[in-house]
Amino acid sequence: MLQTALDIQTIRKDFPILNREVNGQPLVYLDNAATSQTPQQVIDVIVDYYHRYNANIHRGVHTLSQEATDAYELARQKIQKHFNIGKIHEVILTSGTTHGINLVATGFTSFLKKGDEIVVSAMEHHSNIVPWQMLCERTGAVLKVIPMNQEGELIMEEYHVLLSNKTKLVFCNHVSNALGTINPIEEIIDAAHKVGAAVLIDGAQAAAHIKPDLQALDVDFYTVSAHKMCGPTGVGMLYGKEEWLNKLPPYQGGGEMIAEVSFEKTTYADLPHKFEAGTPNICGGIAFGAALDYMENIGFGAIAQYEDELMQYATQQLLTIEGLRIYGTAKHKTSVISFNIEGIHPYDIGTILDKLGIAVRTGHHCAQPIMDFYKIPGTVRASFSFYNTQEEVDKLVEGVKRAQRMLL
Amino acid sequence: MTDKPPSCTFEQNGYMTIQEIQEEIVDEFSMFDDWMQRYEYMIELGKSLPLIDGQYKTDDNLIKGCQSKVWVHAELDGDKLVFTADSDAIITKGIIAILIRAFSNQKPQDIIDADTAFIDEIGLKEHLSPTRANGLVSMIKQMKLYAVAYQTQIN
16 A cells, blocks of 8 residues: 555545546546646635626626625635745736736737747647747747757756747746656746846646745746546636736636726736736636635645555556556656557547546647657557546556557 | 458459448447457458558658558549548547448548448448548548549539
8 A cells, every 4th residue: 555644545535536437437537737636615606606696807896796796806815825926916917827928928029029039848738838939920030949858857958058038938837747757947937047038937737736835936937727637627817927918918808807998099907907907707716716725725735745656556557567668767857657558549548448437638738849750640648646546556557558458 | 460351451342332341340249248349340450451552651641640651543444433531540440440441442422421320330430430530530631532523524
C-alpha cells in the first residue's frame, strides 16, 4: 500500500461521479489532465447560487445582486490568496487559460514591431502556440522555440542562447500537459527579465498539483483554468502585474469594462473590470473559489506527495509491460504518464480501456509539435488525481495488458 | 479466434444486396455474448482487410480523423463500385472491413440509397458517432460521394 496522510476513501465519497459505471464497469477516471472531477462541496455551491441568489453583479442595488457581487468578489479574494497575488485588481477572471493567453497576445499587438522576438517552449499546448503565431503575423515579430531533449525536458542552455535584446516576450507552460514535465520557470522568468522581456506562464496543468507563489516568482502573467482543479468549466484566472495590465488595451468591448460612454469617446473602467467585459460566469467564479477552498482543505503538500507516489507506482507497473514506452521521463514531473505500446495505435488501446470503464486520453493532446518530435501519431495518456487509488492503477495496468493481448 | 463464422470473407459478395449483406453481418455478430468477443472478431476483420494498393494511400485519399487516419479509394468495375481502404488503427480498420463488405462491389445507386443502421444493431454504434474523431463518419460520407460521382458518370 502507498503511504499517505490522505484518507482517499473518504475523499472519494466527495465525488459523486466516481460511483458511476461505464460500460458495466466501475469508472476508473484517469483523464484528470483534461479535466478534474467536481466534489459535492463545489456542486452544492453551484446549486445554492441558482437556488438563492442568481443575479447580475456589480450594478444592481437590489439584495440578490449585492449578494451575488459579494460572493463573486470573495472568490476573487480566495484566488488572490491562493496564488499569493499582490493586489486584488491584478486578478482577472476569465473563461479559462485560453482566454487569458489570447487577452495578453492580442494586447501586445501594439507593443511589438518587425524583428522583435517571441520565445515559446517546444512542449506547448496549441493554445499557447497559435495565439503567438497570430501575434507574429500581425506584428512581424519572429517566434523562436526552446528545444527539448528525449526525456522531455527543455534544453536550458539553448534557451539562454535564444534570449537577446530583441526578445520581448517569453511563453512557457509550468507543466506540460502531454508529458507532465515541470519546467524550471524560475530560471526562465529570471533570464527573460535580464533581457527586458515579459513572461507569461501557462499554469493550466500545474495548478492542480502545485501552489505557485506568484509574487515570489515575479512572473508578469500567469493563467489557469478552474476545471483542472475541481472547479467548473468556463472559468479561469489571468494574473497580470498591475503595470502590464494598465498598459495593455482592453481585449473586448462591452458592458462592465467602461467608466463613461458617449458616441464621441469612451473611458475604460479601472482594473480588473477593464478586462471583464459583459456578464461574467458568475456562478463559475464563485464555484472556482469553493474549489480552491476544497483543495486547500485537503492540502496541496499532501496532494502533491500522494500523486507523486501514485505516479511512481504506476510508472513501475506499466514498465513491466513488454514493448511499453513512456514519453516524458523528466526528473521533475507531475502525475501524467504518456505511453505507447510497440505496434499498437493509441486509439485502439484507449477504445479497449473505455470498454473496461477506464477513461484515458488518446491522441496528440493538442501538442502536435511534441508528437512530431517523437515521430508518433499520439500517445495514451493516464493522468492521476488525489482521488485515484492504487487499485485503479492496477486496473489500468491489467487493462493495458488485456488490450495488448487483444490487439497484437 | 477459433469460432470465426464461415461467411467472413472479402471475396465477391455474389449477388447479395447491401441489405442482405448487412443482415448477414448482424447474424454473425448476434452469436457473440459480450463486447470482448465482438471486438476480437472486429480486430480479426481489421487484420484480414486486404491492403489498399500503395499508390492509392496518398494524401488525396486520406481522411484525417484527428486520432486515426483512414484512406479510401474507389474504382468502377463494370457497373459496380469497388472500394479499398486502410487505417492506422486496427479497430477503425475492423469497422472499415465491415463497411467495405457491405458497400463494395455494389451499384453506385444502391450505395447512395443504403444506410448504416446495421452498425448500431451489431453494437458498434459509438464508433460512428460524429464526435468520435476516428474518420469513419467522413469515410462513409466519402464512399457515398464516390457513389454519387460514379453514378453521374454512368448516367
